Amino acid sequence: MAQLSITFCRQLARARREKGMTQSSLAQAVGCKQSAISMLESGQPEKLSQEAVAKIASLLGVALEAPSSPPSALRPPSPAAGPAPVYCPDAACPSNVPYAVGGELLFWPRPQPAAAGGKHCGYCGEVLERQCPHCGAAVTEGACCHTCGGAKVTNTLPPETDHEAWAARRRREIAEWKALVT
Ligand SMILES: [Zn+2]
Ligand SMILES: [Zn+2]
Structure with missing residues (x-):
């Protein structure tokens, strides 16, 4: 897989979040591993074929030619509640x-x-x-x-x-x- 711009990778991640999809459910839809999606979103598409990246982009409605877009703002944390059986799958997340x-x-x-x-x-x-x-x-x-x-x-x-x-x-x-x- 050729190099992808980090902007494009971030755009894929943002589009997936906006659709409310997890990395695993996207991986399932494309037929790859969740870790490959995770790597792709952090700018490392090596684990995926060109075809898989194209499929991900079309599923998420992102154009393959990545237009530039403003960075999404960091959201402030919501008020505390009790622990729940969920976690954030992003390695770069402060949680x-x-x-x-x-x-x-x-x-x-x-x-x-x-x-x-x-x-x-x-x-x-x-x-x-x-x-x-x-x-x-x-x-x-x-x-x-x-x-x-x-x-x-x-x-x-x-x-x-x-x-x-x-x-x-x-x-x-x-x-x-x-x-x-x-
Ligand atoms: Zn397990
Ligand atoms: Zn997080």
Whole structure:
């Protein structure tokens, strides 16, 4: 798959959210893995064929020739509610706290403020996931699925990233961000 502009990839992600589709349901419709959609949306389309990208674009009603569009504003978090069995599948979302475990990067999703029937992440606007992207089991606490052990959030960082350093920096950023909004 040829290089795609990051603007185009973001546009696909935004169009999917506006349709209220999860990455898994889009993956199912196209016949690829949820992780491939996740990678595509972060600007890494290598796992997908040109044909698959074209299919995704047409499903989402996005023109393949990406016109420029203004960046979507970050939404403020909604008022707190009790924890619900949902999580944000976006690795870049401040609701997902990263930890480097044995060279692997794992993301620990924090409870979503939009618990009561909320469809979108209260932090970044991503469509919330209610089931494991690997086995479809209901979402439980923790970084990995209790049924199949798969990671809930796909690591979309470039392979050369120093996971320990990135996770430590990211946790500091999340703490600072929380201090700003609360
Ligand atoms: Zn999010
Ligand atoms: Zn699972």
